[in-house]
Amino acid sequence: MQRRGLLIILSSPSGAGKSTMAKRLMAWDPSLKFSVSATTRAPRPGEIDGVDYQFTSKAEFERMVEAEEMLEHAEVFGNFYGTPKGPVEAAMMEGRDTLFDIDWQGGQQVRRSTLAQNVLSIFILPPSIEALESRLRARGQDSDEVIALRMSEARDEISHWAEYDYVIVNDDPDQAEEELKTIVKAERARADRMPGLNDFVRGLNKEFEARQIGARS
Amino acid sequence: MQRRGLLIILSSPSGAGKSTMAKRLMAWDPSLKFSVSATTRAPRPGEIDGVDYQFTSKAEFERMVEAEEMLEHAEVFGNFYGTPKGPVEAAMMEGRDTLFDIDWQGGQQVRRSTLAQNVLSIFILPPSIEALESRLRARGQDSDEVIALRMSEARDEISHWAEYDYVIVNDDPDQAEEELKTIVKAERARADRMPGLNDFVRGLNKEFEARQIGARS
Numbered sequence: 118m119q120r121r122g123l124l125i126i127l128s129s130p131s132g133a134g135k136s137t138m139a140k141r142l143m144a145w146d147p148s149l150k151f152s153v154s155a156t157t158r159a160p161r162p163g164e165i166d167g168v169d170y171q172f173t174s175k176a177e178f179e180r181m182v183e184a185e186e187m188l189e190h191a192e193v194f195g196n197f198y199g200t201p202k203g204p205v206e207a208a209m210m211e212g213r214d215t216l217f218d219i220d221w222q223g224g225q226q227v228r229r230s231t232l233a234q235n236v237l238s239i240f241i242l243p244p245s246i247e248a249l250e251s252r253l254r255a256r257g258q259d260s261d262e263v264i265a266l267r268m269s270e271a272r273d274e275i276s277h278w279a280e281y282d283y284v285i286v287n288d289d290p291d292q293a294e295e296e297l298k299t300i301v302k303a304e305r306a307r308a309d310r311m312p313g314l315n316d317f318v319r320g321l322n323k324e325f326e327a328r329q330i331g332a333r334s
Numbered sequence: 335m336q337r338r339g340l341l342i343i344l345s346s347p348s349g350a351g352k353s354t355m356a357k358r359l360m361a362w363d364p365s366l367k368f369s370v371s372a373t374t375r376a377p378r379p380g381e382i383d384g385v386d387y388q389f390t391s392k393a394e395f396e397r398m399v400e401a402e403e404m405l406e407h408a409e410v411f412g413n414f415y416g417t418p419k420g421p422v423e424a425a426m427m428e429g430r431d432t433l434f435d436i437d438w439q440g441g442q443q444v445r446r447s448t449l450a451q452n453v454l455s456i457f458i459l460p461p462s463i464e465a466l467e468s469r470l471r472a473r474g475q476d477s478d479e480v481i482a483l484r485m486s487e488a489r490d491e492i493s494h495w496a497e498y499d500y501v502i503v504n505d506d507p508d509q510a511e512e513e514l515k516t517i518v519k520a521e522r523a524r525a526d527r528m529p530g531l532n533d534f535v536r537g538l539n540k541e542f543e544a545r546q547i548g549a550r551s
Contacts, residue, residue: 240525242534246541265547272542272549278535284525286534296523303520306513308457308501317459317503318495324463325489330482332489 119313122209126217129241130271132253134287158196189226221277240281244288336530339426346458347488349469351504375413406443438494457498461505
């Protein structure tokens with residue numbers, strides 16, 4: 118039965134396993150579309166336009182914001198980042214889900230957008246702050262100062278957990294993946310996301326009429 | 335993590351497999367409580383008080399309605415039927431789910447009750463009206479007149495499908511059972527049904543404080 122595609126928002130502090138969960142979800146269901154952000158910042162070596170980011174001029178970005186073609190957008194250190202609405206809407210109408218790896222600010226904007234009815238938002242919590250810090254340190258790429266900044270950002274991010282439909286405590290990645298898949302499967306079945314049900318019930322009613330069965334009331 | 339129990343409402347026209355689905359769900363998770371209705375009608379041979387129904391005097395039933403101790407109630411052919419709120423509320427607070435096998439009218443009342451936030455409602459549709467009629471006839475216990483009445487009631491019942499959170503088309507009972515279990519598992523994980531999350535995040539914040547990590551903003 119034809120359904121509307123979901124906008125699946127995954128948020129978490131960095132180090133809580135959001136990117137791993139996003140990759141696992143994409144591997145489980147290759148029909149998922151990963152939302153590629155637009156940005157006005159210059160590409161870094163190795164970054165591919167349309168894959169890592171959609172690289173955009175500042176003028177074009179501003180035009181899109183003005184024309185309400187951005188689902189959400191933010192400015193970070195003088196650069197703009199945002200999610201173009203067009204591809205998300207197209208996927209939605211085709212019944213394909215789009216996966217968003219965004220922070221609470223992006224999540225809030227998408228949840229307040231015109232596509233709000235099709236949003237499924239999931240927050241991933243670390244099992245403890247100690248575990249979060251270990252994971253950040255295990256990456257081995259950041260100085261103590263950067264780790265301290267990430268931890269402070271984590272506290273900000275975590276403070277928004279209650280705005281999400283679902284919360285997963287990522288203690289064990291396999292179990293967290295199972296929870297995530299269960300949530301996605303169930304939410305896909307929600308009646309308000311199945312416009313095809315209307316036609317199906319219309320068909321049942323035609324059958325009732327063909328058999329001359331009226332309602333009692 | 336401690337969660338509130340759900341009020342799981344299963345509705346469908348008779349013959350669409352609601353009772354089978356309820357039995358399968360109870361077999362899958364024996365912690366589910368099946369909601370036993372109270373009634374003022376006399377017990378039939380073999381019916382056990384507290385199992386089939388909670389048999390109640392008319393005066394006691396009226397007192398309960400008056401005292402708002404009924405989650406929903408209705409009068410059918412001069413007899414009263416209703417769901418006492420007490421056991422449902424107790425199960426909810428203990429984190430146990432209650433399963434309701436009720437029609438759209440009962441569903442509507444429960445969905446409008448003070449326990450509305452914890453309701454999960456699922457409607458089961460037959461794959462076709464032909465299949466519905468075959469199933470009713472296959473029971474071999476009803477006259478043509480009773481079948482005609484059931485079919486007319488089915489049309490009433492089906493007209494309320496869109497009031498439910500989820501709709502399952504019961505073409506294959508095994509698949510319908512899988513869908514049902516997926517829905518229940520996911521809904522149990524919803525953030526607004528996990529009051530324990532509050533304490534968990536409070537714990538994370540204490541850890542942040544012990545490490546002297548403030549929020550940026």
